[in-house]
Amino acid sequence: MVRGIDHLRDPRLNKGLAFTLEERQALGIHGLLAAKFKSQEEQLDICRISIDRYEDNLNKYLYLIELQDRNEKLFFRLLSENVEKYLPIVYTPTVGLACQRFGLIYRRPRGLFITINDKGHIFNILKNWPEPDVRAIVFTDGERILGLGDLGAYGMGIPVGKLSLYTALAGIKPHQCLPITLDVGTDNQDLLEDPLYIGLRQRRVRGKEYDEFIDEFMEACVQRYGQNTLLQFEDFALLNAGRLLQKYRNKYCTFNDDIQGTASVAVAGMMAAVRVTKRKLGENIYMFLGAGSASNGIANLIVAAMMSEGLTERQARERVYMFDVDGLLSTRREGGVPEHAKAFGKDIEPEKDFEACVAKIKPSCLIGCSTVGGAFTPNVLKQMAKNIERPIIFALSNPTSKAECTAQDAYDHTEGRCIFASGSPFPPVQHNGKEYYTGQGNNSYIFPGIALGVIATATHHIPETMFLTAARTLANYVSESDLAIGRIYPSLAEVKDVSLAIAIEVAKMAYDEGLASVYPEPKDITKHIENQMYNYNYESSMPVVWDWKPEEKFNVRPIQPVPKNI
Numbered sequence: 001m002v003r004g005i006d007h008l009r010d011p012r013l014n015k016g017l018a019f020t021l022e023e024r025q026a027l028g029i030h031g032l033l034a035a036k037f038k039s040q041e042e043q044l045d046i047c048r049i050s051i052d053r054y055e056d057n058l059n060k061y062l063y064l065i066e067l068q069d070r071n072e073k074l075f076f077r078l079l080s081e082n083v084e085k086y087l088p089i090v091y092t093p094t095v096g097l098a099c100q101r102f103g104l105i106y107r108r109p110r111g112l113f114i115t116i117n118d119k120g121h122i123f124n125i126l127k128n129w130p131e132p133d134v135r136a137i138v139f140t141d142g143e144r145i146l147g148l149g150d151l152g153a154y155g156m157g158i159p160v161g162k163l164s165l166y167t168a169l170a171g172i173k174p175h176q177c178l179p180i181t182l183d184v185g186t187d188n189q190d191l192l193e194d195p196l197y198i199g200l201r202q203r204r205v206r207g208k209e210y211d212e213f214i215d216e217f218m219e220a221c222v223q224r225y226g227q228n229t230l231l232q233f234e235d236f237a238l239l240n241a242g243r244l245l246q247k248y249r250n251k252y253c254t255f256n257d258d259i260q261g262t263a264s265v266a267v268a269g270m271m272a273a274v275r276v277t278k279r280k281l282g283e284n285i286y287m288f289l290g291a292g293s294a295s296n297g298i299a300n301l302i303v304a305a306m307m308s309e310g311l312t313e314r315q316a317r318e319r320v321y322m323f324d325v326d327g328l329l330s331t332r333r334e335g336g337v338p339e340h341a342k343a344f345g346k347d348i349e350p351e352k353d354f355e356a357c358v359a360k361i362k363p364s365c366l367i368g369c370s371t372v373g374g375a376f377t378p379n380v381l382k383q384m385a386k387n388i389e390r391p392i393i394f395a396l397s398n399p400t401s402k403a404e405c406t407a408q409d410a411y412d413h414t415e416g417r418c419i420f421a422s423g424s425p426f427p428p429v430q431h432n433g434k435e436y437y438t439g440q441g442n443n444s445y446i447f448p449g450i451a452l453g454v455i456a457t458a459t460h461h462i463p464e465t466m467f468l469t470a471a472r473t474l475a476n477y478v479s480e481s482d483l484a485i486g487r488i489y490p491s492l493a494e495v496k497d498v499s500l501a502i503a504i505e506v507a508k509m510a511y512d513e514g515l516a517s518v519y520p521e522p523k524d525i526t527k528h529i530e531n532q533m534y535n536y537n538y539e540s541s542m543p544v545v546w547d548w549k550p551e552e553k554f555n556v557r558p559i560q561p562v563p564k565n566i
């Protein structure tokens with residue numbers, strides 16, 4: 001039992017002015033707090049007022065991070081009960097800005113920084129983390145932070161933000177979550193020259209040494225925390241992302257959020273969109289801008305979804321086109337199709353002009369994972385409106401500055417006929433006197449629920465089909481009224497219910513497929529999961545539940561009389 005001022009300094013224990021008189025006295029913190037007793041609700045009001053006073057989103061972000069460092073329950077209650085308002089601050093898009101300025105805002109460290117110089121000693125570093133019961137680790141090597149590129153150790157904001165969502169959206173206990181940055185250097189020249197840079201000031205280590213480092217890291221994590229520890233890859237660069245997923249997916253409990261989480265949310269959006277267009281998934285033609293990890297992840301999952309409608313794999317793949325920096329993925333183009341996207345190369349005339357491509361191939365769905373802000377130009381959007389009555393347009397690159405087009409542009413240039421979603425949030429759109437609320441096709445609808453289901457059942461591997469199940473569960477949450485206002489995702493206010501629903505489906509699947517390690521199988525899976533979830537309401541901080549007089553049992557000071565002036 002932590003007593004005295006250390007109790008207030010521990011964000012996990014601190015309740016600020018919400019400590020009762022009895023608690024203050026029993027904990028030896030009486031007098032360290034002002035006289036007023038506050039409820040958590042009163043504290044929430046103060047938080048809201050404080051955040052509203054800041055105009056700059058980065059300041060709002062800093063306020064929230066400091067709240068997390070000061071009073072964890074209050075932070076999570078605020079975030080959990082106001083997802084729509086604070087998600088864009090703690091998470092995308094503001095977290096992107098926070099990463100870019102990380103050297104400036106770096107105050108109290110959160111999570112672990114493990115550098116390439118620690119190779120050979122990673123297990124010992126993990127032992128420095130004070131929490132023994134870690135169930136999930138989100139980690140990045142900082143090479144592809146959102147669509148912002150290589151931010152090296154500044155990328156730490158991402159695992160921290162993702163894990164805040166684990167708790168806020170899926171009720172995974174904070175002490176079970178560990179954010180890690182693997183610092184192997186950076187190839188970002190600006191950062192190498194940035195006096196504020198907090199990471200290793202050297203070029204990225206690659207090749208064998210990098211691979212050995214990641215191997216050692218994965219093994220050290222399961223050695224330290226057990227074979228079922230969930231290891232979430234986040235924001236690795238294209239080539240490492242796909243390669244490492246293949247390498248580890250059957251060995252560890254792991255997934256890559258940018259490939260699989262993003263795929264799942266995009267496919268869920270498609271499943272909801274086809275309810276509006278009244279065309280099956282297999283009747284669409286898909287055109288991806290960008291042929292990286294997100295595009296390939298989505299394309300593969302869409303193929304799986306089309307196959308479950310009855311198409312053969314070949315028929316399904318034929319409906320998917322990709323366009324990257326070198327043009328249409330044509331086997332006839334100079335240099336051919338890159339290895340990582342081979343499955344989607346086509347034996348057709350090469351084409352370097354994206355607009356021409358959209359006119360020639362006439363996709364009904366346009367999916368942007370290019371990290372090129374504004375790449376869906378007005379002409380591209382107009383062409384989509386010519387291709388089909390209800391074009392589906394996903395501008396998935398993050399943060400907002402990297403979105404392929406804005407929601408407003410998508411509506412304006414398709415005569416309001418498009419079905420639109422974006423990775424970063426956009427304000428409501430006005431078009432022809434009607435207001436549309438577009439959905440955020442962000443993996444935050446998926447990864448917290450998957451993680452909860454996996455952790456609650458101690459699942460040891462995460463098969464691809466879990467992401468299809470998650471997509472279906474999410475799509476089922478989209479109501480007719482969501483669709484009527486243009487939204488192919490449930491509102492963010494519902495994301496906690498969605499996460500729980502995904503967790504339940506994931507858990508059922510884990511038992512059906514023999515992947516779970518919690519035995520015997522719980523009779524009521526929903527209750528089993530709910531029982532493990534975090535409670536952000538304050539609980540009693542009295543040292544012991546007494547049925548005897550404390551001063552008899554332990555030599556603690558008797559409770560002081562209530563001072564008159566309170």
Ligand SMILES: O=C([O-])CC(=O)C(=O)O
Binds near residue numbers: 235443
């Ligand atoms: O973080 C987000 O908002 C979604 C994501 O994984 C990414 O863009 O890399």
Ligand SMILES: [Mg+2]
Binds near residue numbers: 234235257
């Ligand atoms: Mg990511």
